[in-house]
Amino acid sequence: MNADWKYGFSPLILMRGRDYYNNGLVSEIVRTDYGFAAVVEGTYDYNVMIELDADGNFLSADCDCPYAEDGNYCKHEAAVLFALQDNEDCHEINDSASEDDHDTLYEAVSSLSKEELASFVLSLAGSVRQSGT
Secondary structure (H helix, E strand, O other): OOHHHHHHOOHHHHHHHHHHHHOOOEEEEEEOOOEEEEEEEOOOEEEEEEEEOOOOOEEEEEEOOHHHHOOOOOHHHHHHHHHHHHHOOOOOOEOOOOHHHHHHHHHHHHOOOHHHHHHHHHHHHHHHHHHOO
16 A cells, blocks of 8 residues: 555554554554454544545545544554554464454444444445445
8 A cells, every 4th residue: 555545644543543553543444345454442432434445545544433523534544554554464463353352343343332333324325325335
């Protein structure tokens, strides 16, 4: 993945995202049909979706944190992108979710309030609609 994704983020958000990544707060990354899903530890555990094109270039990102819900790219998304950039040739990125990943995802989703879950699902639906799929 090239570094062009950084142009969509403010310098402060990039710095904070790099700090989150360096501090090990990106707890898991799983390959999806459209890119990657990850959980980033913060005030809460935030669910991040990264969409890439067929060549592996950044297209969009979604996070269920309040800052991203306002249409901004957030530090959680930046943290995942730094992880992807630094680990794209490593085997740390799972090609498919394991049973443990499903359990972790279930726990993360179960901890969301009804409103948070609805907001996250709607944001995912919007990103799928925007990508034309």
